[in-house]
Amino acid sequence: MTSIAAITLDVADPTAADRFHTDAFGLDTRIRLRASAPAEPTGFRGFVLALTVSQPATVDSLVASALAAGATVLKPAAKSLWGYGGVVQAPDGTIWKVATSAKKNTGPATRDIDEMVLLLGVTDVVASKRFYVDQGFTVGKSFGRVYVEFAAGDSPVKLALYRRRALAKDVGVSPEGSGSHRLTLTGDTGAAAFTDPDGFPWEAATPLPTN
Template identity: 70%
Template sequence: MAPTTSTTSTTSLASVTLEVTDPEAARRFYTAFGVDDRIGLRASDAPSTGFRGFTLALTVSGPATVDGFVAAAVAAGATPLKPAAKSLWGYGGVVQAPDGTVWKVATSAKKDTGPATGEIDEVVLLLGVQDVKAAKRFYADRGLTVARSFGGKYAEFAAGESGVVKLALYKRGGLAKDLGVPAEGAGSHRVVLGSTGAPFTDPDGFVWEAAAPRTPASS
């Protein structure tokens, strides 16, 4: 499906909906993981193989909170892709939910200053794109405000009206490497973005639909 070229209306990210084979099972997982109020779910059997080209990243306050979220995900059925560990940028780990969605949990802190809080500071939807600069222009033309940009490697937009999830762009190969998965993948991305403006599909095949009232994963 070719992307639309109209820029007559502006948009912001209002919601993120994961397309899953078994919504009830996914709902139970995301409730146990503690992110059920951040995403929506809907049924889909669309073919999807390999890396789906995106990840959802949780930013939290410290390593103990990272460990708590990772442990909750694994206990609920997630597969560890990268054990939580220190890195140049802080501390984090990567898991894959039973529905196939890859989640990263991270903090910029390398040491705890208190106990685990179980609180999420920020959720970022990272789209793996072929050309970050081109994708950034595409989204800026549709009214999204660039908050941070690092050349052709990464771009982040200001939070949308919902404030639930922030949108960012990462070069697809770099994102896959960061997550510890092969970059190859085909078929549906299995994620739909809710738009406050007109529907469209971006150059990398990510679909934006007119935002409907969000049904949380826990409902």
């Protein structure tokens, strides 16, 4: 079963971005960073990194630490039909959503992250689902032409597909955008590199050396 082995973000200042991820969310090992030219793509990059936590107090704690680390608010943390959550944008431009399905707190706030999901905004959910299944991914949840979630296996990051316009609306930005996604994904099967139907590039994981 294929899954995400690594996520690499192209950023102008890797040191500053690493500090943000550590200070905001404690994610010093889940994200790789690669120095790139400072020129930014225009508009929505087509993806969101989502953190699922156990209760609203933890959402508030992580959003507050992200803002203290330099993020800006796209959607203030608030109750919704599905639970409680907020959306921020990191100084490097990456959009982060922090949410919980719980609507009430059951204890003091923590900084524990239950799940990290990479949401890719795609033009055609059905076609992209078929593409990823052909690459060896296993569907975990599927809601027609709206949303698909793949099994994570041993990966610390789950992959999901969402209609681009719906994803942009969910995080409070315009769906329009052009240029590089500034995101590279690494698969864990050793297969050849590929690019998905919406231009998200994948590279093969380097096989571990054998003794």
